[in-house]
Amino acid sequence: MPPKRGGLPPKALKEMMERKKAEEEARRKEREELQRQAEEAAAKERERLAAEERAKEEAKKQKEAAKQAKVESGTFVSAKQKQELKEQEKRLVELVAQGLVTLKENQKTPELLAKVQAEKEKLEAMREKEKEKLREKQKEQEEQRKKQEKLELQQDGSVRAPICCVLGHVDTGKTKILDKIRQTNVQSGEAGGITQQIGASFFPIETILQKTECLNEDMKLAYVIPGLLIIDTPGHESFTNLRSRGSSLCDIAILIVDIMHGLEPQTKESIRLLRQRKCPFIVALNKVDRLYDWQAVPDNPFRKSLAAQRADVQQEFETRSRQVIDELLEEGLNSVLYWKNKDFKRYVSIVPTSAITGEGIPDLLLLMTQLTQRHLAEKITIQGVIKCVVLEVKVVEGLGYTIDVILVDGELHEGDTILLGGLHGPIMTHIRALLTPPPLKEIRVKNEYVHHKSIRAAQGVKICAQDLEHAVAGSQLLVVPPTVSEEELEKMHEEVNVDKILNAIVTRSPGVSVQASTLGSLEALMAFLGECKPPIPVCTVNIGPVHKKDVVKCRTMLETKSPEYAVILAFDVQVSRDILEFADKEGVRIFQADIIYHLFDMFTAYIKDVEEKRKKEQLALAIFPVELRIVPGCVFRAKDPIVLGVEVVTGVLRLGTPLCTILEDKSAFIIGKAASIEVEHQERQVLTKGQQAAVKITPREPTITVGRQFTESSVLYSHITRDSIDALKAGFRDDVDTDGWKLVIKLKKLLSII
Numbered sequence: 001m002p003p004k005r006g007g008l009p010p011k012a013l014k015e016m017m018e019r020k021k022a023e024e025e026a027r028r029k030e031r032e033e034l035q036r037q038a039e040e041a042a043a044k045e046r047e048r049l050a051a052e053e054r055a056k057e058e059a060k061k062q063k064e065a066a067k068q069a070k071v072e073s074g075t076f077v078s079a080k081q082k083q084e085l086k087e088q089e090k091r092l093v094e095l096v097a098q099g100l101v102t103l104k105e106n107q108k109t110p111e112l113l114a115k116v117q118a119e120k121e122k123l124e125a126m127r128e129k130e131k132e133k134l135r136e137k138q139k140e141q142e143e144q145r146k147k148q149e150k151l152e153l154q155q156d157g158s159v160r161a162p163i164c165c166v167l168g169h170v171d172t173g174k175t176k177i178l179d180k181i182r183q184t185n186v187q188s189g190e191a192g193g194i195t196q197q198i199g200a201s202f203f204p205i206e207t208i209l210q211k212t213e214c215l216n217e218d219m220k221l222a223y224v225i226p227g228l229l230i231i232d233t234p235g236h237e238s239f240t241n242l243r244s245r246g247s248s249l250c251d252i253a254i255l256i257v258d259i260m261h262g263l264e265p266q267t268k269e270s271i272r273l274l275r276q277r278k279c280p281f282i283v284a285l286n287k288v289d290r291l292y293d294w295q296a297v298p299d300n301p302f303r304k305s306l307a308a309q310r311a312d313v314q315q316e317f318e319t320r321s322r323q324v325i326d327e328l329l330e331e332g333l334n335s336v337l338y339w340k341n342k343d344f345k346r347y348v349s350i351v352p353t354s355a356i357t358g359e360g361i362p363d364l365l366l367l368m369t370q371l372t373q374r375h376l377a378e379k380i381t382i383q384g385v386i387k388c389v390v391l392e393v394k395v396v397e398g399l400g401y402t403i404d405v406i407l408v409d410g411e412l413h414e415g416d417t418i419l420l421g422g423l424h425g426p427i428m429t430h431i432r433a434l435l436t437p438p439p440l441k442e443i444r445v446k447n448e449y450v451h452h453k454s455i456r457a458a459q460g461v462k463i464c465a466q467d468l469e470h471a472v473a474g475s476q477l478l479v480v481p482p483t484v485s486e487e488e489l490e491k492m493h494e495e496v497n498v499d500k501i502l503n504a505i506v507t508r509s510p511g512v513s514v515q516a517s518t519l520g521s522l523e524a525l526m527a528f529l530g531e532c533k534p535p536i537p538v539c540t541v542n543i544g545p546v547h548k549k550d551v552v553k554c555r556t557m558l559e560t561k562s563p564e565y566a567v568i569l570a571f572d573v574q575v576s577r578d579i580l581e582f583a584d585k586e587g588v589r590i591f592q593a594d595i596i597y598h599l600f601d602m603f604t605a606y607i608k609d610v611e612e613k614r615k616k617e618q619l620a621l622a623i624f625p626v627e628l629r630i631v632p633g634c635v636f637r638a639k640d641p642i643v644l645g646v647e648v649v650t651g652v653l654r655l656g657t658p659l660c661t662i663l664e665d666k667s668a669f670i671i672g673k674a675a676s677i678e679v680e681h682q683e684r685q686v687l688t689k690g691q692q693a694a695v696k697i698t699p700r701e702p703t704i705t706v707g708r709q710f711t712e713s714s715v716l717y718s719h720i721t722r723d724s725i726d727a728l729k730a731g732f733r734d735d736v737d738t739d740g741w742k743l744v745i746k747l748k749k750l751l752s753i754i
Contacts, residue, residue, distance in 0.1 A: 093119050160382050160458045161202065161227045162372040163408065167274070168256030169264035173286045176355035177256065178230060181211065181365070200391065200406060200460030202436070203228040203365075212366040215301050224373060225380065228365075229458045231406070251376050252368060253281035259320050259352070260290050263327040271331050280371065282349050283335060284364055285324060289354040291316050302352045302360035303339060321350065338367055344375065382457060386410035388477040390420055391460075393468065399433075401468040405461050405477055412461065412479070413454045421475030421496045422467075423543065428480065433464040510562040511537030512603070513554040515546050517572040525571050528596050536603065539565065545574045546590065551583045558587055564610045567591065569599055611731070618731035623658065623724035625736065625743040626651035628716040631692060638706040641675065642697040646716070651740045653677065653687040653718075659697060660719040660751075661710045668751050669709060670719055672699040689739070720747050722754065 008016070093112070095101045097119035103112070166174045178201060204227040231250060253274055257267055274281050289296055293313055297305045306314060321337065328335045328348065338349035351367060353360030372380060387409035396402050403420070416431045435449035436459060455461055463477075476496050480489065514529070516522035522543060529536040540553055546568060557566040568583070570592045583590050589606065593599035627650040634645025646653075653674060660670045676696040677684040687693050706712065725744060728736060736744075747753070 089115075097123055158382050159225055160380050160409070160456070161225055161229045162251040162368075162376060162380050163406065163458050164228055164230045164368060165250035165253040165279075166230060166256065167253055167270040167281075169258070169261075169266035169270075172256040172258045172261075172264075172267075173355040174256045177254075177284065177286065177353065177361070177364075180355050180358050180361055181207070200229060200231050200404070202459060203230060208365050208369060211299075212362045212369070215362045215366050223369060225369065228368065229406070229460060231460075250279060251379055252372055253279050254284050254364070254368070255281050256284050256286050257324060258287050259285050259317075259324065260287055262324050263331070268331060271333065280375070282338075282351055282364070282367060282371070283324075283328070284360075285321060285350050285352045286355055288317065288352045288359065289357050291320070296354070296357040297359060299358035299361065302363050305359045306352075317352070321352065324350070338363065344371060383409055384411075386412075386477075386479045387457075388412070390471060390473050390475050390477055392473050393471045396462075399464050401471070402435075403463050403465075403468055403471050403477075405463060407455060407457045407459050407461050409457045410479075411454055411456045412463075414452070417480040417482075418463070418465070418477055419480050419492050419496055420477045421472040422470040423472060424470055426493045426496050427467055427471055429465040429467050431463055431465055435462040435464065436460065437462075507538050507541060509537075509539045510557055510560045510565045511539035512565050513540045513542070513550060513568045514538050515542050515544070515550060515568055515570045515573050517543070521571055525569070525596055525599075528600070529569075532600065537565070545576075546570055546579050548579065548582055551579065551586055551588050551590075554588050555586045564607060567603065567606070569603060571596065571599055615731040618727040621723050621727035622732055623718050623720045624652050624654055624728070624732075625720060625740050625747060626653045626657060626718045627743060628653065628659070628695075630712050630714065630716070632712065634694075635706050635712055636694065640699050640702045640704070642672070642699055642704070642706060644695055644697065644706070645692065646695050647692045648687050648689050649715075650689060650743050651718070651736075652689070653693075653695070655685055658719040659716050661714045661716055662750055663710075666750075668719065670700050671704060671710065671716070672697045717747060717750070720744065720751065720753070725753070 089112070092101070092103075092107075093115045096103055096116045103116075166178065168174050181203060205223055205225065208228065209223065255267065255270055255274070257263065263271075288294065288302070291313055293310065295309060295313075297308060306317065309317075325335050333348050334346060335348040335350050338351050341347050341349045349367060349371075351360055351364045353364055388405050388407050391404045391406060393401065393403050412431065412434060414431055414434055417428065418431060419426055419428050421427070434452040434455050436452065436455065438448070438450060449462060478492050478496060480492065484492075514522065514525055516525055522541060526538065526541070529538060539557065540550075542550055550568060554566055554568050557563060566588050568588060568590045570590055572594050573592075575590055575592055580590060591599055591602040591606070593602065626648060628646040629649050631645040631647055635643075636645065637643035655674060655677060657674045658670065659672065659674060660668045663669050674695055675698045677687050678694045678696075679687075679691070684693060687695075725748075728744075
């Protein structure tokens with residue numbers, strides 16, 4: 001019977017079954033053999049391990065036997081016994097070096113004697129060091145005693161209030177800290193929250209006593225100064241000149257640092273300034289209330305507030321304060337939290353504060369008072385010689401022109417004849433009134449002034465007198481004695497001459513016109529404009545409101561090659577509507593702002609807009625320099641339109657560039673304009689140095705043909721003109737590289753351009 005369709009014959013099926021059975025039998029025997037071999041290997045391994053274990057046991061027994069033999073013979077010394085012997089020897093060396101015991105003859109080994117000698121030298125060096133420390137401590141204590149005695153003797157009024165400056169980066173809280181002590185709000189009246197002028201506030205000793213009462217219970221500091229005169233110096237990075245003026249006046253400074261941001265650019269610049277002036281300072285680590293989950297205790301000493309915080313808040317404070325200490329170290333300053341400071345001459349004290357909650361303010365006031373009384377006794381002693389500097393010149397309603405001054409030393413009286421610097425020469429006038437703001441108020445802020453017949457240093461004073469409208473901020477103020485000779489008066493005139501200040505204001509044409517409210521503001525703006533990148537040139541400067549004559553003077557810039565400088569930068573000055581209309585009619589732009597950065601942003605946007613317009617105007621005239629080589633064998637079309645394969649040798653090929661070649665007679669032959677540029681069938685607008693492309697040229701005349709007027713070996717150039725060169729210089733100077741300008745010089749000779 002035939003097998004079913006798709007099946008195997010019975011015989012073949014039987015053979016296949018037998019073959020499978022034989023294979024399975026072979027695999028079974030192989031597995032049994034492998035298992036037997038594995039068991040034999042395991043037995044051998046167990047036997048080897050047992051042998052090793054027996055060997056270890058035997059070695060251990062031998063070691064124990066050897067140790068027992070040493071113990072019985074008395075020659076064995078354990079590690080503990082060795083350590084005890086070493087300690088005994090060290091103690092013996094110390095006692096012998098101190099002369100308390102002597103060595104026996106059998107102990108006088110060279111090694112032991114050398115150790116004794118080394119210990120003697122070490123003890124001698126330590127004794128000398130201790131003596132030196134003791135002498136330094138006694139000397140310091142004696143100096144402190146003398147200073148304290150001197151201060152106690154000066155309690156009759158011969159000690160003036162120390163002058164303190166507040167410096168730091170913008171928005172670190174300088175004015176807010178002073179506001180917290182005064183319980184006022186000056187900063188709300190400042191432009192953009194940034195201090196724009198120097199302010200001065202007198203803090204009487206009663207306020208300091210009240211603020212530091214909770215701390216002084218422990219320190220028992222005797223107050224002998226009449227108070228503190230604090231100058232709130234602008235922290236904005238533009239006001240280097242004002243800040244320099246402030247730092248030159250101060251006895252001690254407070255550098256405000258934001259604990260969340262660390263040292264910022266203006267902070268580092270302030271440190272440089274303080275070190276240059278050799279002015280001692282304290283770091284106020286402000287905004288501790290910004291630490292996450294800080295639980296504020298208003299007006300509390302900082303250490304008490306810190307102790308009341310959770311462990312994680314304390315840890316965050318430690319981390320952030322350590323970062324600031326490290327950043328100060330990078331600036332070359334050793335610093336430490338003030339309660340850990342054991343040496344105020346070597347380490348800068350850091351006082352954590354919060355201008356919002358008042359925490360740390362008592363610590364700051366007490367430390368300032370302590371440092372000035374202990375270390376600046378001589379400096380704060382009144383010498384009796386007038387030392388007075390004009391801070392600002394201001395118009396006050398009902399008083400007219402007044403000057404805000406800092407009286408550093410000496411005494412001023414109503415009716416005194418004073419001499420100070422003016423824009424048009426020295427000003428001699430008589431004091432009509434001496435005014436001060438009420439205690440804890442700033443001299444900058446409008447309030448009811450206190451009248452005085454006389455004022456002693458140190459104070460911030462507003463002086464009313466005639467002819468002050470041209471007074472110069474930053475100049476010295478001298479008192480002219482009733483009996484003064486002409487020679488002495490001449491010397492005094494020379495001393496207050498401000499020509500040096502005005503000569504230092506460098507101007508050049510063409511440039512913008514600058515108008516500011518005070519000389520201090522003018523100096524700040526000039527310094528800022530000079531540090532801009534690129535610097536903004538200044539042609540004329542003036543102080544006060546903008547008048548028609550200032551606009552007329554600025555209009556002359558329209559007749560120069562730089563008409564864009566027909567601009568007046570008006571910083572913190574009034575500009576009437578009539579003047580604005582007149583300036584617009586004359587083509588002069590006036591930019592007004594109360595903050596220097598805003599003024600700079602306005603001018604920068606204006607210049608950018610002018611340059612964009614100029615580029616658009618000049619683009620039609622501008623022809624960029626280019627030198628082309630025709631690639632051999634790549635003349636794809638010889639006649640109109642000409643299609644060539646070219647490579648840029650120098651410069652840049654742009655669409656629309658007119659091309660020419662130089663003939664054997666040195667004359668220039670104009671071919672036509674580049675109508676299209678293709679690289680691998682892709683349209684291009686520009687082809688740069690080293691790149692190759694197929695260029696279609698629309699010839700000047702249909703008869704121009706490759707091989708007739710010029711050949712495959714001819715060099716092609718852009719056909720520049722005098723007007724195109726001027727357009728390049730005016731609008732695209734930075735778009736042409738050095739090689740491009742060299743090619744322009746070469747083409748001027750080839751094309752006989754004058």
